[in-house]
Amino acid sequence: MVKVTYVAADGTRTTVDAAPGSNVMQTALDNDVDGIVGECGGAMMCATCHCYVDDDWTEKTGERHDGEDDMLDCAADEVKETSRLSCQIKLTEDMDGLIVHLPEEQA
Amino acid sequence: MPLAPVDESVMIKDLVLDPYPIYRRMRAETPVVRVPSVNRTLLTKAEFTKMVKDDAELFSSNDPESPMHPAFRAHTLMRKDGDEHRRERMAMQKAFTPKIIKTNWAQVYRDITAEYLDRLPRGETVDLYQEICGPVSARILIHILGLHGASDEDMMRWSQQLIDGAGNFGWDPDLFAITDRANQEMNVLIADCAERLRAEPDDSALSLMVNAADPIPWSQVEANIKIAIGGGINEPRDAMATIIYGLLTNPEQLEEVRRQEAWGAAFEEGVRWVAPIQCSSRVAMDDIQIGGCDIAKGDILMTVQASANRDEDLYEDSENFHVFRDKNVHQAFGSGPHHCAGAHIARRTVGEIMMPALFERFPNMTLPDPEAVKWRGFGFRGPINMPVTLN
Ligand code: FES
Numbered sequence: 490m491v492k493v494t495y496v497a498a499d500g501t502r503t504t505v506d507a508a509p510g511s512n513v514m515q516t517a518l519d520n521d522v523d524g525i526v527g528e529c530g531g532a533m534m535c536a537t538c539h540c541y542v543d544d545d546w547t548e549k550t551g552e553r554h555d556g557e558d559d560m561l562d563c564a565a566d567e568v569k570e571t572s573r574l575s576c577q578i579k580l581t582e583d584m585d586g587l588i589v590h591l592p593e594e595q596a
Numbered sequence: 597m598p599l600a601p602v603d604e605s606v607m608i609k610d611l612v613l614d615p616y617p618i619y620r621r622m623r624a625e626t627p628v629v630r631v632p633s634v635n636r637t638l639l640t641k642a643e644f645t646k647m648v649k650d651d652a653e654l655f656s657s658n659d660p661e662s663p664m665h666p667a668f669r670a671h672t673l674m675r676k677d678g679d680e681h682r683r684e685r686m687a688m689q690k691a692f693t694p695k696i697i698k699t700n701w702a703q704v705y706r707d708i709t710a711e712y713l714d715r716l717p718r719g720e721t722v723d724l725y726q727e728i729c730g731p732v733s734a735r736i737l738i739h740i741l742g743l744h745g746a747s748d749e750d751m752m753r754w755s756q757q758l759i760d761g762a763g764n765f766g767w768d769p770d771l772f773a774i775t776d777r778a779n780q781e782m783n784v785l786i787a788d789c790a791e792r793l794r795a796e797p798d799d800s801a802l803s804l805m806v807n808a809a810d811p812i813p814w815s816q817v818e819a820n821i822k823i824a825i826g827g828g829i830n831e832p833r834d835a836m837a838t839i840i841y842g843l844l845t846n847p848e849q850l851e852e853v854r855r856q857e858a859w860g861a862a863f864e865e866g867v868r869w870v871a872p873i874q875c876s877s878r879v880a881m882d883d884i885q886i887g888g889c890d891i892a893k894g895d896i897l898m899t900v901q902a903s904a905n906r907d908e909d910l911y912e913d914s915e916n917f918h919v920f921r922d923k924n925v926h927q928a929f930g931s932g933p934h935h936c937a938g939a940h941i942a943r944r945t946v947g948e949i950m951m952p953a954l955f956e957r958f959p960n961m962t963l964p965d966p967e968a969v970k971w972r973g974f975g976f977r978g979p980i981n982m983p984v985t986l987n
Binding site for chain 2: 529
């Protein structure tokens, strides 16, 4: 198990346990974390799972996937350098402690 | 495992009139059921519809028996999978982003809505479905797509004809003759508009497609625009009419929506309650089991999101309209690779612009006879009239 912390736009922090292999969007949904919608189920077609990876973690979460840039353009909130679609971040053991920040709006 | 049970009793005409009691019974008794009149296996539980839509490899959109192909005279992206689907979709997706709407179009949409509201008489009973829901949706779509020169009436007629053709499961040749003519008319318009947009590009979907560095084939440009016409009018129109009905028949909710400016929540509940697109087809690519029933490779499944959206496992008092639900995770926009490309636009135009403008303009509007509102549709559903007294 790895721990993932979601920091809502208002600063509220929620830390949950996640199974490596799952992704950051699905983990949020499974644990009723507000602020991630994930309406397309991870197909990279809705941009309602937008998150900002905490600066300390961008190396571990790696580069954006093919096509992710284009879909991020469809996100409701501002896209920053640390922006990712959380459905595209697959959790691995070395992401234990991962922190992601959530935008104000997703849709 | 056994095959899914067969329900001979369900006829298409019953589903068109009122499918909800039928779906409720199916969810309770036969959540996976073969319905000969529709020639498909219906899935009515949220868990199953989502699972099927999320797994595009096992459940293909490429339904060989879909009447969509003759209706659109094209193999459209709706019936494609994988990279080809993504490429054709992304070719126009950027015209549908929240940012483009906010920065370039929101004011145009507000002005259009205001202009159509200006035409309405105060103190009289008016069919809002006819006067507002359809025409405003059509006019806004003309801007989004870049189809200047089309009339609201043309857009609404084409949209309806494409939808009737796509739902022509009985393969009636007269309906395809109608879509043939509509296709010819649309092709002429699309070609004219493309020529203008090549010279004067803007942020419309057609402009993005024709001016792209690596454009998709012309046949798919046409097909994409037609899909957007087929899907871009009825859905906002029906969503809007449904939400108006929900709010006017629940005045205490309307008051609270006004107080909190919760138009977004009203929008979500409207499309959950009566999803404008009620069901979709997928083809099983392998032998598989769903809900304890054997599904054979090649079987055509129908995911009924209309029913998933009322699944008792997910919602309390699911048959009724309640804006202020704790959680409202619905499947009105589908899921998986074919998640509705217009979801952001619908939320912003209908939820953030059209609904508040209407209720601000006519704060004491009433629906004198809710019984007079008629609802229709199996594949696509919504009210077909909305006689409201404006005040
Ligand atoms: S869940 Fe839709 S893009 Fe990530």
